[in-house]
Amino acid sequence: MLLELHVAADSFVDEEPAKQAAVWYEEQKQLQANIQKALGPWEIDPPLTATGRGEAQRARLPSATGTVYVSPFRRTLETAAELKLGDWEVRVHPELYEVGGVYLEREGRREGPGECMSALEIEREVPNFDTSALQGARDRGWYQGTWESDAAARQRCARLVQWLRQLGAPGASGASAAWVVLVIHGHLIDLLLKALLGIQDDPAEDQENENVMQGRRVVFFTPNCATAHVGLRPDGSVAVYHIGQSAKL
Numbered sequence: 684m685l686l687e688l689h690v691a692a693d694s695f696v697d698e699e700p701a702k703q704a705a706v707w708y709e710e711q712k713q714l715q716a717n718i719q720k721a722l723g724p725w726e727i728d729p730p731l732t733a734t735g736r737g738e739a740q741r742a743r744l745p746s747a748t749g750t751v752y753v754s755p756f757r758r759t760l761e762t763a764a765e766l767k768l769g770d771w772e773v774r775v776h777p778e779l780y781e782v783g784g785v786y787l788e789r790e791g792r793r794e795g796p797g798e799c800m801s802a803l804e805i806e807r808e809v810p811n812f813d814t815s816a817l818q819g820a821r822d823r824g825w826y827q828g829t830w831e832s833d834a835a836a837r838q839r840c841a842r843l844v845q846w847l848r849q850l851g852a853p854g855a856s857g858a859s860a861a862w863v864v865l866v867i868h869g870h871l872i873d874l875l876l877k878a879l880l881g882i883q884d885d886p887a888e889d890q891e892n893e894n895v896m897q898g899r900r901v902v903f904f905t906p907n908c909a910t911a912h913v914g915l916r917p918d919g920s921v922a923v924y925h926i927g928q929s930a931k932l
Contacts (some may be wrong), residue, residue, distance in 0.1 A: 687749075688847060690865045690872055690911040691742070691762070727785050727797045731761035738908035738929075739765035749862030754779040755817065755825045757800060758870070762908070763866045764809050771864070774813040775805060777825065777845060781868035782836040783894045787827035793830035793892055800825060833889045840871070840878040847879075851915050870896045872911065873903045879913060879921050903927075 731739070738761045744751075751773045753763040763773055773891045786795040802821040817825050831839075851861055865877075873896055877884065882901050889895060896902060905911065909929045914922035 684795075684918075687745070688865065688911075688913045688915060689788075690867060690905075691908065696905060703800065712739070727787070728757045728799045729865065731758045731765075734901050735762060735908060736765050740767075742889075742908065742910075743861055744768070744771055747862045749864065750774060751864045751866060752776040752779060753812070753866040753905070754781065754868060755800065755805065756780055756785075758929055759848045759866045760800075760805060760809055760812070766866075772813065773809075773811065774815075775817060775825075776810060778839055779817075779865060780869065782824065782831065782833065782870040782874060782896075784828055784831040785824065788828040791892070795829045796826050798824060830892075833884070833894055834873070834886060836874055836894070837878070837884065839919045843875060844878045848915060848919075851917070856903065865874060869905050870920070872905045876903045876911065876913070879915070880923070887906050 706901055735758065741767075742838045749769045749772075751763055751766070751771050752766065753759050753773060753775055755775050755777065757760060759779075760775070772905070783793070785797040786793045787797045799806070800932045801823055802825060805812065805814050805817075819825070819827055847863070850863060865875075874884075876882075884899055884901075888899060903911075903926060905927050906929055909927045911926040912924040912928070914924065916922060
């Protein structure tokens with residue numbers, strides 16, 4: 684069975700659409716500095732911006748019906764909530780969080796867990812979303828780990844690829860093609876696409892106490908609320924239809 688995978692990026696910051704295809708990395712550094720100045724202390728799980736809500740509301744899911752899997756971060760939950768879901772089922776997936784996890788920065792060191800929503804809080808915010816996959820106490824933050832290194836994130840993406848291939852395995856659905864939408868984050872999209880395509884980051888380029896995306900040999904940049912469309916074929920091959928498209932899901 685063919686698994687049709689649409690991967691949508693969240694909208695973290697207000698950003699004019701015309702800038703999204705420009706010098707992405709330098710803009711992101713300046714935007715992050717602006718966020719730090721506006722918010723004060725580091726906020727690892729901020730809400731979706733007004734720009735992000737508008738982008739999500741304009742997005743269109745594929746005409747087929749399938750399942751939306753969403754990161755438990757607040758901004759991705761709010762992105763998914765703004766989509767015109769129709770008959771699509773939405774499930775909160777505990778391993779679709781951004782690279783690094785929910786962490787705090789103290790004296791230049793990253794550690795965790797940082798503060799995040801509990802399963803009960805997510806259910807109150809988006810009652811139609813299935814949170815049954817979230818582990819641990821329902822009244823505690825969904826993330827209880829420490830800061831995640833790039834090496835650990837690559838291992839997580841390898842597990843996610845296995846999970847996606849299981850979704851598309853024969854007998855997993857009665858249809859000839861299964862449709863899945865992932866509402867996730869920019870760095871995770873980069874690593875997940877690499878895992879799907881067999882592209883290996885060089886561990887020697889990892890940095891202590893940092894998550895490194897820019898400067899790698901291969902980098903997949905995804906503008907805010909843009910999508911990638913990837914087909915996972917029964918023979919194990921992968922078809923990439925587009926990456927970084929902002930028009931629709």
